Every structure is written in C-alpha cells, then in structure tokens.
Amino acid sequence: xxxxxxxxxxxxxxxxxxLLIRADTTVTVYIDGDQPVLKDREAIxxxxxxxxxxxxxxxxxxxxxxxxATHHMVRYRELTQIVEMQSAESANLVKTIERWLIEDNHYxxxxxxxxxxxxxxxAGLMDFVAEEIDRGDL
Numbered sequence: 001x002x003x004x005x006x007x008x009x010x011x012x013x014x015x016x017x018x019l020l021i022r023a024d025t026t027v028t029v030y031i032d033g034d035q036p037v038l039k040d041r042e043a044i045x046x047x048x049x050x051x052x053x054x055x056x057x058x059x060x061x062x063x064x065x066x067x068x069a070t071h072h073m074v075r076y077r078e079l080t081q082i083v084e085m086q087s088a089e090s091a092n093l094v095k096t097i098e099r100w101l102i103e104d105n106h107y108x109x110x111x112x113x114x115x116x117x118x119x120x121x122x123a124g125l126m127d128f129v130a131e132e133i134d135r136g137d138l
Contacts, residue, residue, distance in 0.1 A: 002031040004039065011040040013065055036064050036107070042114050052082040053090070053120075057113045060097070064106035089116075 006012060006027050012019040015035040021027050031037055038061065049058040056079040063069045063076070080098075084091045093116045100109035 002037060004029045004031065004037075006039075011043070013038040013040075013043055015065055015067075036067070038065060038107070038110065042110055044114070044117075052079055052086070053093075053113065053117055055079055056083055056097075057110065057117060060106060060110045060113060064110060069101075069106070 004012065006021045006029050008021065008023050008025065008027075010021055012021070012029065012031075014031065014037050019029075021029070043061055044054060044057045046058055049055045056076075059072055059076055059079060063072050080094045084094045093112065096112045097109045100106070100112065
C-alpha cells in the first residue's frame with residue numbers, strides 16, 4: 001500500500017485517471033493496487049512541454065501512466081538523440097534514464113528528468129538575474 005501526503009489543490013495521476021484533492025489542509029491518501037501513481041510535482045503539463053527535455057519528460061510520463069512503452073519507442077529514440085546532443089550533462093541524463101528503463105522503473109526515469117529540468121530552470125533564472133545585475137537593471 002502506498003501512502004502519500006497531498007497538499008490542498010495538488011493532483012495525483014493514477015494510470016489514466018487524475019485525482020484532485022480539494023481540502024484546506026494536507027491530506028494523507030492510501031493507494032492499494034498496481035496502477036502507476038505520479039504526484040503533480042513530478043508530472044508535466046502537455047502545453048508546457050516545448051523543449052526536447054520537456055517533451056522527453058512528457059513521453060516518459062505517458063509511457064509510465066498509460067503502460068504503452070513499446071508504442072512510444074520511435075519517438076523516445078528521436079528525443080533521446082536530440083537531448084544527448086545538447087550537452088555532456090544532457091547525455092548523462094539520457095544514460096541515467098536508460099538505466100532506469102532497463103530496470104523497468106519508469107517512475108525513477110521521470111524523477112531524473114524532472115529534477116534535471118528543475119535544476120536547469122533554476123540555473124536559467126540565476127543566469128537571468130546575473131545578466132540583469134550586470135546591466136544594472138536589478
């Protein structure tokens with residue numbers, strides 16, 4: 001049985017279903033069964049998947065939640081080739097994802113790409129702030 005603490009307004013994806021928590025406080029949810037579960041903070045909205053890394057994140061999410069990994073392999077290979085060419089760090093991300101997928105652990109592959117994207121979003125914000133400071137705008 002899986003025990004999750006869910007914040008007000010947070011979503012949980014269970015297979016092809018979405019559970020939205022409407023409460024004023026954090027709620028503990030127990031999930032029993034073998035359906036894939038993904039918390040909102042680890043998921044990506046299809047409308048925001050505009051970069052190759054974000055598109056890879058979305059594809060892994062669909063493979064995990066919908067259980068159709070073989071159906072998405074051509075697109076997966078296309079995206080991993082693009083991501084690998086972006087930088088050495090991106091190539092390492094693909095290797096990490098591949099290791100998790102070999103172990104049939106799509107969830108950890110999603111977490112790896114989500115953390116990578118979050119790290120780079122924060123780094124991009126820091127670069128933006130540094131540029132603003134250098135120009136004297138902050």
